[in-house]
Amino acid sequence: MTVAMAEEEVNYASVVFKANKSPTAEAKKAEETVYDEVKVKNEPTKQIDDTKADEKAKNRDGHFRQLACCLGILCVVLLLAIIGVCVYITAFNHTSEQNQLKENLTILQAVNLNLTNINNKLNSTVNNLTVQLDNLNKSYTALESNNTDLIAENQKLKTQNQKLKTQNQQLETQMKNLTDMLQDMETERNELNVSRAQWSIDQYCPIDKAVRQCKSCQAGWLQDESSCYVIVDARPPNQTTWDEAQADCKEKISELAVANNAHEKEYIRGKSWSRPEVNGYWIGLRVVDGKWTWVDGSDLTEISWIQPATPTEGHCAISVRDKGLKSMNCSETNAWICEKKALSLTPP
Template sequence: MAEEEVNYASVVFKANKSPAAEVKKEEDTVYDEVKVKDKPADQTDDTKDEKANNRHGNFRLLACCLGILCVLLLLAIIAVCVYITTVNPTSGQNQLTENLTHLEALNRNLTNINDKLNSTVHNLTVQFDNLNKSYTALESNNTDVIAENLKLEKQKQELETKNQQLETAMKNLTETLEDMKTESNKLNVSRAQWSIDQYCPIDGGVRKCKSCQTDWVQEESSCYVVHNAPSNQQLTWDEAQANCKGKISELAVINNAVEKEFIKESSWADDHWIAGYWIGLRVVDGKWVWLDGSDLTETSWIQQATPTKGHCAISVPNNIQNKYLESVNCGNRNAWICEKKSLSLTPP
């Protein structure tokens, strides 16, 4: 029998590295011997069958070894897992704790950021509401301003229209004033001519001037005209004063005894319808006042010297009590005497 050759096979198992400690452990080496018989130099059929049977047995043995090796490998893997989970659990737990702490810190930061964002959103919401209110108020004010502007525009148009009307009225008034001025000039010329004709009448083809106009009587510096109107043409005191004004004069005013005597002598009418002549004396605020504003100082001149409201004075001729003035109601109708200043024909 030839010498059998011995072959050796080695299998090495290594543990996985731990994440924290990285521990390395080398497993024991297991050797298994497999003997293979050498082929003899001269083989018979029986020898061949025996060799074939031996080879078959060797194969089965090799298969068994491989199965055992697989089981051992599985056990080694299980052992490594158990080692990782049992021998070094602290490192993983620490890593998880660190990760949890980091996550909690991140969560707190995110919570703070979220709170800040919520506060910012709240502030922005409040500001937005305030802006909306301000916008609404401004819009309302703008509406009011537009309405006021329209109102002012309307008033401006109305004022422009009124201004145009006033300008037209002023133009018309100016034209009227010009016309009146022209008429006044004509009237003045006419009056001047009238005055010339009245104060300087033509006598025998020659103008002769005098201090009082025609039909007026001069006494000192005044001219008088006596209106001996019949009863149906007599006037009240106010009407008589208006008539005198139309002649550029007033009812006669007696300033002294000479004028009083002249007025008395002028009241010469013997007509029964003339009871007296209106003169410029009446009751004002409870006292006798002349038309020139002076008071009656000689109360002995008038019958019923006590002033009576609504009474005026008339001049009467030949009064039995020698009082040449009488107090009568201003609404009575009487004749009247007008007075005006006389012209001066001599140089001053």
């Protein structure tokens, strides 16, 4: 009874194989528990049981080896998967970085282009400013030179101003002297006018037997209509040129005789006495700007009155009794006839 119980007694043992690394979910599913029965028999049956046990042990070893191989293969696959994932993540990150770098490169190229344009504009601006600076330097140099010239000119003007002040003082002194002289001359003129008035009265209104009798022409003058004539019957060497004769007439408050019509021409010719020592008498007719012109500014209208009629510069006219008017060089000497307006004695 005891032996039977010993043969039937069975002991169970559990064997669990675990990997070093933490298993994945699939590994956990693949994990199995292997149970093996171990029977303890009595000594007589020990040999038979050992044989069976050896076979079972061999079978277990084969199972264990297969399981270890599967587990090793699984680990290698997991390792390769992990490496692939890492490579993929690395490649993905590299691709993302490359894309980001390309995008950054594009942005940097755009920024570089913009900076290049800005740099070109700045260079152009610098060039323009350089040109403007050169122009300003030239202008400054010119202004400085002009300023120097102006300073020198200002100094000259100051010197001239001082001289002008001195001259002004001298002119003021001279003006005062001239004013005094003018006052003296005015006084003398007034006195002279009085003397002339008295002279005119004496000339035109001489006293005859204690009675003043006025005439249209002063003593020694011949009257014809509204004119008074004086015949200056000068003999050589007292004869004069045309200009000197005109000056003498002006001293007599008259001019060389003018014939505005045929009557006056005939009157003048009738008074031009013919003498061997007298060639003729200067009258107020000469050549001016290629024309025969009277001293009163009128032109000779009757060219036939004078011989030769062609005007010659530097020629003046003389009156000859038997020949009329004759052209002669103004520098020659002759007697002359003066004329002035007669004094009107009748009331207007």
